[in-house]
Amino acid sequence: MKDVTIIGGGPAGLYATFYSGLRGMSVTLIEAQAQLGGKVRLYPEKVIWDAGGMPPLSGEDFCAGLVRQGRTFDPEVHLETIVADIKQTENGFEVLTEGGSSFESSTVIVAAGGGIITPQRLEVEGAERFDMTNLHYTAQGLETFRDKTVLISGGGNTAVDWANELEGIAANVIISCRSALKGHEAVVEKVMCSTVDCMLQTSIQRLIADESGTRIKQVELQCGLDAGRIVDVDHVLVNHGYERELAFLNGTSLALEMEEQRITAAANGATSVPGLFAAGDVALHPGKINLLAGAFHDAANAVNAAKTYVDPEAAASGMVSSHHSGFAERNEALKKAGQV
Template structure:
């Protein structure tokens, strides 16, 4: 049995920064993620330009994933991918984490950083879209350049759908947006941008049929939700954002007295403490007064959770870590960086 000081569940921004910071605090660290790659929900927006991360604006979601991952691996943590933790038990001395396959991990403390749970996009379940080999239905935008000169139908009316329409509008030949309600749900400014753009917006309509030629959809049928009249629109690609199915089984099936806030979140405090001693949380999964549900907020959550885990393990430890410029691990790295800057 290999026992870790801290195990971090979730590989999004909160989990990645927790991993880096626990290494900074000389903790033996493991990070576990259910996906096959680190980055979490940022993979929904790989090409979106992010402006609100301090000192890093602007950069794409993919660039932020790469930088966070590089930083997280600084102290060589153990990384476990493609494993979903489904339950946590607490013994007298440590926690036991069990994955779907029944395999176990052992840790003295835990930081839960799973956001709103594991996200699985809701698929388009209509006639013509049920085949697994249809290749031009997309549930995220992995490459904007792919859509250059193409006719794209986007289905959805939330933040992601609105953002995607705005991103594709100057790139695609034509962008259409169908939404079954009368008003878009996105943030005010992106919605205003979309409504003043060349995007063809079809409110109170929805896709009811896809026309396929081989393994590609060539047209979609839109049905008016009020009149039930239909129109057929030729397309090169269909992009779907109907929300996500959230898997909160970790919280639901764990036999611990975890106090919850709603269906998917843990009730805690600004220090990352939950109702279970030794189990901390960071990022969107934890709820407390004054919570900031932005990427920048999850970094402070991560720092506080790691500091609490450190002092839980060793009450004599400093409540705060040293600043990174004083850390011995960076001495040689800093010399290399200074040399690159002066060459």
């Protein structure tokens, strides 16, 4: 019986795990994927600039730091574990998994982001035959695209970010987007002032294979009612968003208020079910900030609320780490090693 079960091992879940340990709470952390890190894992070479107090970091390095911090207080971690249901018990909650396991705790923090994430597929006939060659739904290594012509399909933040990242690596970068670009203002302005060829009001109509039939050689674009514009490519990178599965929330027996696949929550993470809290992208509350900083803020609030739920006499918030006695020995060890 733990103090808290945290569902989701992305930024919000990992910081909630760390902060729970900081507050002396025992933790079970459950993650559906084989690795911790959440959606950031999909972009190992993407550079992250907007994490407070941190220099620009690659997604891979940022994930490594999140995981190391999350494991500080030795939580019980279960990977490749899909939650099937959450039930209230006499002593708190029981979290049931698809594999038949169950975990009991006094409280639950749902930090499942958008749920189990699957990239939306390109809806073009025969596209699946190029999945193993040069049709991509994420970019695991930028060197793959060096000195190549890359067509990016999509106009959201991810598509625009990749265009900016690839501009100095690929020989040519093309964005094909059905409407206007929808990324953050600064990154959209950057890409519009770059050498990236932004083909707005277009979409992929057909993928044309090379002689082997296994690689895309050309893409036929449609513009409005007109089709037939042929573009030579080496790679196609599709960023059409993600299918998000939160089946355990939709099917749970709890009277959990939700809106648009998000849990309706208060600013402190409290939900319509006492003792169950939400943090990160899965939580919807006034003043929500959809940034990494917002995920960490949500996580700390949810942990503080869970702590006082378990122990009403506890302080409303945790002390800062520099004043925390639990770090004294760790700090000395880091100083001796020259790491701080």
